[in-house]
Amino acid sequence: MTDQNNDRVFIFDTTLRDGEQCPGASMTLEEKLEVADALDALGVDIMEAGFPIASQGDFESVSEIARRVKNASVAGLSRAAPKDIDRCAEAVKHARIPRIHTFISTSPVHMQYKLQMAPERVLELIASSVARARNHVASVEWSAEDGTRTEHDFLCRCVETAINAGATTINIPDTVGYTTPDEYRALFEMVRSRVPNADKAIFSVHCHNDLGMAVANSIAGVMGGARQIECTINGIGERAGNAALEEIVMALKTRADVLPYKNNIDTTLLMRTSKRVSAVTSFPVQYNKSIVGRNAFAHESGIHQDGMLKNAHTYEIMTPESVGVSKTSLVMGKHSGRHAFKEKLKELGYDLGDNGLEVAFTRFKDLADRKKVVYDEDIVALVDDEIANAHERIQVIALSVMAGTKQPQSAALTLQIDGQQKTYQATGNGPVDAIFNAIRALAPHEAKLELFQVHAVTEGTDAQAEVSVRLSDGDVVSAGKGADPDTLVASARAYVSALNKVFARRARGTVEAVAAL
Numbered sequence: 001m002t003d004q005n006n007d008r009v010f011i012f013d014t015t016l017r018d019g020e021q022c023p024g025a026s027m028t029l030e031e032k033l034e035v036a037d038a039l040d041a042l043g044v045d046i047m048e049a050g051f052p053i054a055s056q057g058d059f060e061s062v063s064e065i066a067r068r069v070k071n072a073s074v075a076g077l078s079r080a081a082p083k084d085i086d087r088c089a090e091a092v093k094h095a096r097i098p099r100i101h102t103f104i105s106t107s108p109v110h111m112q113y114k115l116q117m118a119p120e121r122v123l124e125l126i127a128s129s130v131a132r133a134r135n136h137v138a139s140v141e142w143s144a145e146d147g148t149r150t151e152h153d154f155l156c157r158c159v160e161t162a163i164n165a166g167a168t169t170i171n172i173p174d175t176v177g178y179t180t181p182d183e184y185r186a187l188f189e190m191v192r193s194r195v196p197n198a199d200k201a202i203f204s205v206h207c208h209n210d211l212g213m214a215v216a217n218s219i220a221g222v223m224g225g226a227r228q229i230e231c232t233i234n235g236i237g238e239r240a241g242n243a244a245l246e247e248i249v250m251a252l253k254t255r256a257d258v259l260p261y262k263n264n265i266d267t268t269l270l271m272r273t274s275k276r277v278s279a280v281t282s283f284p285v286q287y288n289k290s291i292v293g294r295n296a297f298a299h300e301s302g303i304h305q306d307g308m309l310k311n312a313h314t315y316e317i318m319t320p321e322s323v324g325v326s327k328t329s330l331v332m333g334k335h336s337g338r339h340a341f342k343e344k345l346k347e348l349g350y351d352l353g354d355n356g357l358e359v360a361f362t363r364f365k366d367l368a369d370r371k372k373v374v375y376d377e378d379i380v381a382l383v384d385d386e387i388a389n390a391h392e393r394i395q396v397i398a399l400s401v402m403a404g405t406k407q408p409q410s411a412a413l414t415l416q417i418d419g420q421q422k423t424y425q426a427t428g429n430g431p432v433d434a435i436f437n438a439i440r441a442l443a444p445h446e447a448k449l450e451l452f453q454v455h456a457v458t459e460g461t462d463a464q465a466e467v468s469v470r471l472s473d474g475d476v477v478s479a480g481k482g483a484d485p486d487t488l489v490a491s492a493r494a495y496v497s498a499l500n501k502v503f504a505r506r507a508r509g510t511v512e513a514v515a516a517l
């Protein structure tokens, strides 16, 4: 029937069935329809839409999905029980290609303790359930639950029975995530070589991730002759989850040199589909998750960023565009280097020259040491602050403040004024007042404080503060800004920045007055 040596691998998505089985991931009908539309657009060959006997809601969603889906085959799950199979048939009957997926456990532990059935009874149920399903639909999948812990001779008898009864797909699941790649590959090779009618069905892998090997095992199964892969978006599923569709598909695409298997998935929709599933299930995607994690195409360390700027192949084995991510992101942080910082400044519209770059880079590293995430807004605030204050007469050199419930608050401030450093300790009605009193003592002036305003550049308790100060000197108002993760340092910078403008205006006025004489 099917050539097991061909290179087409069918993608069977079970996000809506096994994915939904993980605690907390259940979806409403509307949410399931949304996911079904996304899976159909993605190009899955078969989508398992639910377990129709489980509830009226599950029946209705499988049935609605069957009517709605345009391209993929729609499958429903059923135990080896007539009522399950008939209910499933009723639910999938409007699908373009309806499939009944029936299963029963075949391992000694499951047969003895869970089913409490003798192996011969299990064989009978395989024959009757598959035959019943075949009376309803042409596409019937049979699964040997706990297949990887099943005794080999018995597994072969079960598979032969299922195919004889009309199964078109044979799934050997690693239900408890126990197998290893070599073992799973050998299992498929063994079954396919020993079962006389094996060539009449497509073999399928279905792996769980209890030991973190679900994707590797799935691919090994394909190397052993399986041509259907059962998987879920974001790897959601029972316990540690199922094999992740996006990882399997990108492994096949990226390593086509050693994994020459074709499928129908539009990989550029992977990110969008992952986000949709994450949103409807409220299951967050781990940051460092392969392919669809938010760090999958993000680089923070300077050496990697430098490499990426020179040639993306240095640190990326697939392009972000190929999975629907718009671009690689170079995240600025304490591990970043000058090349990436310079590039970031260029992107933000700054050209500071070598000296300016060096000063801004030093301040950036200092900020990154203190702040968990450095956002573009932080860099803009920092560079603007540097540009505004770098060539000023007065600069803030050091500040330490005593604040708290005990009065009065005090500030010890060191300013550099015309190249000379001076320190003064002042008290005040609060730490900001103490700082401003210290500035007044170090750089005496008549200007009056008109406005003092603080706002956070980004979110979080480690956000940079951006402080605005306005000083009025006669009719003239001078405004200054200061940015720093420490609000008090930002306040000192802002006041000094405004004061520099007051002095600059006065100096200009004097020059103009002298010139007018």
Ligand SMILES: CC(=O)SCCNC(=O)CCNC(=O)[C@H](O)C(C)(C)COP(=O)(O)OP(=O)(O)OC[C@H]1O[C@@H](n2cnc3c(N)ncnc32)[C@H](O)[C@@H]1OP(=O)(O)O
Residues within 6 Å of the ligand: 018, 021, 051, 053, 054, 055, 078, 079, 080, 081, 103, 104, 105, 114, 115, 116, 145, 175, 238
């Ligand atoms: C490996 C997998 O992912 S298998 C799929 C697991 N998914 C689910 O279970 C989700 C949907 N399940 C449900 O809604 C319910 O379990 C139902 C509706 C299927 C059954 O509910 P209940 O009738 O209340 O039975 P319950 O779940 O308590 O026990 C399961 C029964 O099915 C039997 N059973 C389990 N698997 C099979 C099977 N493949 N074929 C036949 N009988 C089976 C069990 O032995 C047990 O039988 P018992 O009642 O005679 O002891």
Ligand SMILES: CC(C)C(=O)C(=O)O
Residues within 6 Å of the ligand: 018, 103, 143, 144, 145, 146, 171, 173, 174, 175, 176, 206, 208
């Ligand atoms: C029903 C089967 C395919 C299953 O989900 C499993 O064995 O994990």
